[in-house]
Amino acid sequence: MMKKYGLAGKDNKKVKLNRLEVTGNICGEYTEYTISQDYKNTTGENIEGVYSFPIPTTSLITGIEVNLGGRNLKAVVESRDGVLTTLKESKEEGINTLTLEQKDDEYFTVTIGNILPNEKVNLKITYMDQLTYEDDTLTLYIPSVVDPVYYTEDDEEEETEDVDFYLSLLVESYSRMDFKSPSHKIKVEREDDTLSKVTVSKEQTLDHDFILRLRETKSQVAAGMAYSYFEDEEEKAILMLKLTPVLPDIPVEYTTNYSFILDTSVSMEGFKLEEAKNAVLIALRSLDEGDKFNLIAYNEEVYKFSAGGKVKFTKENLAAATEWVEGLTTREGDSTFDALKDAIREAEEDGEENTIFLFTDDNVENEDEVLEYVRSNVGINRIFPIGMDTEVNSYFINKLAEVGNGRPEFIDEGERIDDIILRQFNRIHNPQLDVTGINFGDMVVEKTYPGTITYLYDREPFTIFALVNGYIEGSIDIHGVVDDVDYTMHIDLDKLEIEENSKLIKKVWARKRIESLVEKERSARGVEAEQIKEEILRLSKENSIISSETSFIMMETIEDPVLGIGLHKIVPVDMDETTMKNLARGYFLDEAAYSFDANIREKMASTGLTHKEAKNAIRYDRDNLLRVLAKNQQADGSFLNLGEETPEEILETTLRALLAFLVGSETTSIYLNNVSKALRYIIRTLIEEEKLITERNYMLFRVAYDLAEKKNLMKERIRDVQKSLVSQVSDLKYKESLEEVGALVTSATPTQKKFITAGTLNISKSSVENAHEIFERDIKSNITNIANIALAKAL
Numbered sequence: 001m002m003k004k005y006g007l008a009g010k011d012n013k014k015v016k017l018n019r020l021e022v023t024g025n026i027c028g029e030y031t032e033y034t035i036s037q038d039y040k041n042t043t044g045e046n047i048e049g050v051y052s053f054p055i056p057t058t059s060l061i062t063g064i065e066v067n068l069g070g071r072n073l074k075a076v077v078e079s080r081d082g083v084l085t086t087l088k089e090s091k092e093e094g095i096n097t098l099t100l101e102q103k104d105d106e107y108f109t110v111t112i113g114n115i116l117p118n119e120k121v122n123l124k125i126t127y128m129d130q131l132t133y134e135d136d137t138l139t140l141y142i143p144s145v146v147d148p149v150y151y152t153e154d155d156e157e158e159e160t161e162d163v164d165f166y167l168s169l170l171v172e173s174y175s176r177m178d179f180k181s182p183s184h185k186i187k188v189e190r191e192d193d194t195l196s197k198v199t200v201s202k203e204q205t206l207d208h209d210f211i212l213r214l215r216e217t218k219s220q221v222a223a224g225m226a227y228s229y230f231e232d233e234e235e236k237a238i239l240m241l242k243l244t245p246v247l248p249d250i251p252v253e254y255t256t257n258y259s260f261i262l263d264t265s266v267s268m269e270g271f272k273l274e275e276a277k278n279a280v281l282i283a284l285r286s287l288d289e290g291d292k293f294n295l296i297a298y299n300e301e302v303y304k305f306s307a308g309g310k311v312k313f314t315k316e317n318l319a320a321a322t323e324w325v326e327g328l329t330t331r332e333g334d335s336t337f338d339a340l341k342d343a344i345r346e347a348e349e350d351g352e353e354n355t356i357f358l359f360t361d362d363n364v365e366n367e368d369e370v371l372e373y374v375r376s377n378v379g380i381n382r383i384f385p386i387g388m389d390t391e392v393n394s395y396f397i398n399k400l401a402e403v404g405n406g407r408p409e410f411i412d413e414g415e416r417i418d419d420i421i422l423r424q425f426n427r428i429h430n431p432q433l434d435v436t437g438i439n440f441g442d443m444v445v446e447k448t449y450p451g452t453i454t455y456l457y458d459r460e461p462f463t464i465f466a467l468v469n470g471y472i473e474g475s476i477d478i479h480g481v482v483d484d485v486d487y488t489m490h491i492d493l494d495k496l497e498i499e500e501n502s503k504l505i506k507k508v509w510a511r512k513r514i515e516s517l518v519e520k521e522r523s524a525r526g527v528e529a530e531q532i533k534e535e536i537l538r539l540s541k542e543n544s545i546i547s548s549e550t551s552f553i554m555m556e557t558i559e560d561p562v563l564g565i566g567l568h569k570i571v572p573v574d575m576d577e578t579t580m581k582n583l584a585r586g587y588f589l590d591e592a593a594y595s596f597d598a599n600i601r602e603k604m605a606s607t608g609l610t611h612k613e614a615k616n617a618i619r620y621d622r623d624n625l626l627r628v629l630a631k632n633q634q635a636d637g638s639f640l641n642l643g644e645e646t647p648e649e650i651l652e653t654t655l656r657a658l659l660a661f662l663v664g665s666e667t668t669s670i671y672l673n674n675v676s677k678a679l680r681y682i683i684r685t686l687i688e689e690e691k692l693i694t695e696r697n698y699m700l701f702r703v704a705y706d707l708a709e710k711k712n713l714m715k716e717r718i719r720d721v722q723k724s725l726v727s728q729v730s731d732l733k734y735k736e737s738l739e740e741v742g743a744l745v746t747s748a749t750p751t752q753k754k755f756i757t758a759g760t761l762n763i764s765k766s767s768v769e770n771a772h773e774i775f776e777r778d779i780k781s782n783i784t785n786i787a788n789i790a791l792a793k794a795l
Contacts, residue, residue: 006145007039007112007123009047015039015115017163020145020206025170026131026214027504028225028240028463029138032062033169034126037145041115049112052103053125054143060511061583062544063126064552066112069119073098073112073554073571077544079537080580083551083572090572098554100575102582110573128507128545133461136219137665138177140169142210167200167210172502174223174242175216183211221246222491226472227505238509239466245489247431247458247482257310257352258283258293259343262328263360263388265299269330272388276359277325278631279386279417283357284321285633286425286673287313294346295321300333302342309346318635336360337370340383344374347381354381355428356404357421360397361388367396375403382406384424386417395525418627422670430672430715431458433480433487440466441474449512456480456489459669459712465509510543518548551580622664625790629657630674632783637677638685639787642780647689654678654685655700656787659757662707664794675713679705683721687728695741698729700760702745703753710750758795767792 007015017039024033041047049068055061064075078086090097100110115121131138167184171177176193179186184204189197198212221244228237260280264273280295287293291313295305305324311317340358347354364370374383383404387397388411401408411417433456438448449465456462456478478489514536521532533549540547554571575583633639639657640650658678661671668675682701686693705722708714729738748756757763767788774782774789 007037007049007051007121009043009115010050011047013043013047015047015049015121016042017145018120019164020166022142022167022206022210023169024126025172025502025504026138026140027172027502027508028174028242029131029133030128030504030508031131031140031169032126032128032504032507033142034063034124035142035145036122036124039121039123041117041119041121044117046117047115049115049121050109051112051123052107052109054107055127055583056129056141056143059127059129060546061125061552062128062507062546063124064110064554065122065124066554067122068112069116070558071113072557074557075552076555077541077546077550078553079541080549080551083553083580084577086553086570087572087574091574095572097572097574100552100573100579102579108579108583128504128511131214136216138214140210140212140214142206144209145206163205165200165202165205167198167206169198169212171196171198171214172225173214174225175218175220177214178217180213180215181211182213183209186212219244222489224472224491224493225502225505227502227509228472229506235470237468237470237472238505239464239468239472240505240508241464241466241476241491243456243462243464243478243489243491244459245433245456245462247433247456248485248487256288256291257347257350257354258287258291259296259310259346259354259356260284260293261296261298261339261343261356261358261360262325263299263334263336263358264297264328264330265334266330266332267361268388272361273328273330275411275417276386276388277328278627279359279421280325280357281322281631282418282627283421283425284313284318284325285630285635286422287635288673288677289313292350293321294343295324296339296342297328298333298335298339299331300335302335302338304342310350313635315635334364336364337366337373340370340374344377344381348377348379356381356383356406358383358385358400359388360385364396367399371396371399371403374400378404384409386411386420398519418630419670422630422673425673431482432456433478433482433489435478435480437479439477439479440468441476443472443474444469447513449509449516451516453478465512467509507543507545510539511545514539514545514547521548546584548581548584551575551583622790622793625786625793626661626668626671628779628786629660629783629790630671632780633657633674633677637679637681639678639783641783642778647685647692651682651685651689651692651697653784653787654682655697655704656761656784656791658682658704659700659707659761660787660790660794662704662711662713663754663757663791668711669713672713672715675708676715676718679708679714679718680721683718683725687725690728690732693729693732693738695737696760698738699741699745699756702742703757706745707750707753754795757791761788761791763788763791763795765792 007017009015017037019036019038021036022033023036024031051066061075066073087097098111098113100108102108112121112123129140131140133139171179173194173196177196179188179196179198181200184200187199187201189199191197200210220242222241224239224241226237226239228235230236260283262273262276262280268276284293292310293313294310297303305311305321336358340356343354343356347356381404383400384406385397385400385404386409397408397410400406409417409420411420435453435456438453443466445466445468447467453464473493475493476491478491480487480489517532517536517539521529521536524532536547537549539545540550546552552573554573556569556571558567558569629639637654638650639654641653644650644653658675661668661675661678682704686697686701705714708718729735729742732738745753745756774785779786
C-alpha cells in the first residue's frame with residue numbers, strides 16, 4: 001500500500017480525521033503547498049500520537065506545525081551543529097524531545113506527544129517542489145491521506161464518515177494554461193490568462209493521490225515572472241525568465257571521436273558497473289555515420305577494446321564493442337591516471353577533437369598530479385567525468401571536469417544515468433548557442449543563477465534567475481555563436497506578461513542558490529569552503545529552507561494568562577544524522593535523478609505501490625522499455641530480433657520500434673538521435689527496396705514521420721532524404737493509392753494516428769500480458785515483443 005499522511009497511536013489505532021485542507025500556489029513550474037489536518041482522539045484513552053508523512057525525493061519540507069492541547073509547536077530552521085548540540089544537552093538534562101524517524105526511502109514519522117481522550121489535534125506540513133514537465137505539460141502530485149478508519153471507546157471499528165475536504169491552489173503561469181485532473185473533479189476560475197484558481201469540490205476526498213496537469217496553450221520562446229519587495233528601503237526584484245530557444249537550422253559540425261573509460265575496480269561491483277555499462281551501450285548507439293570510438297577499462301591494469309586506436313562506427317564494430325562491454329567484470333586495483341593518459345595520448349595521435357567520458361567511484365590518491373597532467377595536455381579535448389555514487393571524491397570529479405572543459409555528473413543507486421548520456425549526445429549532435437555574454441540593458445543586476453551561462457541548447461527549456469536592484473524593465477540580449485555564426489536572442493521584457501508579487505519566486509531563488517553553493521562546495525577547500533557553508537546557512541535560515549548545513553527544531557509557544565503574551569521555548573527533535581541528511585536531500589528536477597524519480601512518483605500515484613515496489617515495477621513501464629530498445633538499436637539505425645536478416649523482417653521490426661518511441665504522450669526528446677537514425681534507415685530501405693513501398697508500410701512510415709515532426713524530433717537532413725522518397729513514390733504506377741494514404745495520415749488527428757497504428761499493427765491490451773516473462777528471455781531475440789508492449793502501454 002502506498003505511504004500516506006496520517007495520525008495514529010503507537011498501537012496503530014487511528015485518530016479520527018475531521019477536516020482536511022490543502023492550500024498553496026503554483027508559480028511557473030514550482031509549487032509550495034500546505035496540508036492541514038484536524039484530528040480528534042475518539043479511542044476513549046490516552047494515546048501516544050505518531051504522525052506519518054512522505055517526502056517525495058524532489059520535495060523539501062518548508063514548514064511543520066502542531067497544535068495539541070493548547071500547545072503550539074512550529075518548526076524552525078537552525079544550524080545543524082547547533083541542533084545536535086541542543087539535542088545532546090537536552091538528553092543530558094532529561095528534557096522531553098520529539099522523535100523523528102525515517103522508515104524507508106520517502107517515509108518519515110514524528111511523535112507528537114500524549115493525546116487525551118476527545119482531544120483535538122491540528123497538523124500542518126508544507127512542501128516546496130517542482131512540477132514534472134513532459135510534452136508541454138506540467139504535472140503536480142499530492143500524496144493521499146490514510147483512509148479514515150475510526151475506533152469507538154469499545155475498540156469497535158466505526159463506519160467511515162465523510163471528511164470535510166477542501167483543496168485550493170492559486171496558479172500563476174507564464175501564459176494561458178489548460179487544466180485537467182485524472183484523479184479528481186476540479187473547478188477552474190480565471191482572473192486573466194496568467195492567474196487562475198483551481199479548487200476541488202467538498203464531496204471528494206484525498207484517499208487517493210491528487211494529480212493536476214497544466215498544459216501550455218501556446219509554447220513561448222521566452223516568458224517571465226518577477227517578485228518585487230523592499231529591503232533596507234530599496235526596491236528589489238527577482239526575475240525568473242524561462243527560455244526555450246529555437247536556434248537556426250545550421251548544419252552542425254560536432255565532435256566525432258569518443259573515448260569511454262570504465263572503472264572496473266572491485267568498488268564498482270554491482271549497480272555501479274551495471275549502470276556504467278548501460279550508459280556506454282546507450283552512448284554507442286547515439287553515435288552516427290563517420291564517428292570513431294574506443295573503449296578503455298581499468299583496474300590494476302588498463303584494457304582497450306581496440307589496441308590500435310579508434311575504430312569506425314559500423315555494425316560489426318558496434319556488435320563487437322557491445323560484447324566487450326557486457327563481458328567486463330571487476331578486479332582489484334586502480335589505474336585511473338594511466339587510463340586518462342591513454343585516452344589523451346590517443347586523442348593527440350588522432351589530431352582531432354575528442355570527447356572523453358569517465359565512469360568511476362574511486363578516490364584518486366595522486367589527484368593533484370592527475371589534474372595538472374590533464375590541465376597541461378587536454379588541449380581541445382573535453383572530459384565528462386561521472387561519479388557513480390555519493391561517496392565518490394566529488395572534489396576530484398568537479399575539478400577534472402573543470403580542467404577538462406567538460407561537465408561533471410553524479411549518480412546514486414536507484415537513479416538512472418541513461419538520460420544524462422542521451423541528453424548529452426543530443427546536445428553534441430544538435431545546434432547549441434555558445435553564450436558569449438548577457439546584456440541586461442538598464443537593469444542593475446546584483447546576481448544571477450546560474451552564475452555563468454555557457455550554453456543554451458536547441459528547444460531545451462532553461463530558466464535564468466536574476467536579482468535586480470530597482471524595476472524590471474527594458475530588454476535582455478543573450479549574445480552567442482551557433483556553429484561559428486553570430487546569434488542574438490532578444491527578449492523585450494516590456495512585451496512579456498510578467499506576473500509579479502509571487503513570494504514563492506524568492507524561495508525558489510534561495511533554493512537554487514543553495515543548490516549552486518552545495519555544488520561549488522564539492523570543489524572548495526579551506527577558507528573558501530567555510531565561507532560557502534556560512535552562506536548556505538544564512539540562506540537556509542532566512543528562507544526557512546532546510547539544507548546540508550541546517551535542521552529543524554520545534555519552537556513551542558505557550559500563552560501566559562497573566563501577562564497575556566506568548567512564551568517561547570525550544571523543543572528539540574531527536575533524529576539521527578542520516579535522517580537529518582535525508583530531510584535535506586531534495587533536489588530540483590534538472591538533477592540526474594529527475595526522470596527516474598518522476599517515473600516512480602507517477603507509478604506510486606497510479607497504482608498505490610510503495611516507493612520500493614514502484615522502483616521494481618517501472619522495469620516494465622514504457623520509459624524503461626524505450627531505454628531497452630534504445631540500447632539495442634543497430635549502427636545503421638535499424639532494430640531487429642536476433643537472427644533476422646531479410647529487409648522485410650528488419651523493416652517491420654524497425655517500424656514497430658520507431659512507433660513505440662513516438663505514439664506516447666510523454667516527451668521523448670532524449671531519443672532524438674535514435675528516432676532520426678531509425679527514420680533514415682526506413683527511408684533508405686524503402687528507396688532501395690521499392691517492393692517494400694506497400695500501402696501498409698508507407699502508412700506506418702507517414703504516421704511515424706508526422707509524429708516525429710509534432711514532437712520536434714525531426715532533423716533537416718531527414719526531411720531532405722524524405723523528399724527523395726516522396727519523389728520516388730510519385731513515379732510508381734500505384735502512386736495514387738500511396739498518395740491517398742499519405743493524405744489520410746496528414747489529415748488525421750494525433751488520436752486517429754494512434755488508432756491507425758494500433759489497428760495496422762494489431763496492438764491491444766493483451767500485448768502487455770505476461771510482460772515480465774519477456775525479461776526472463778533473451779532480450780535480443782524479443783525486440784519486437786518489447787516494442788509491442790511499449791506500443792500497447794501508450795495506445
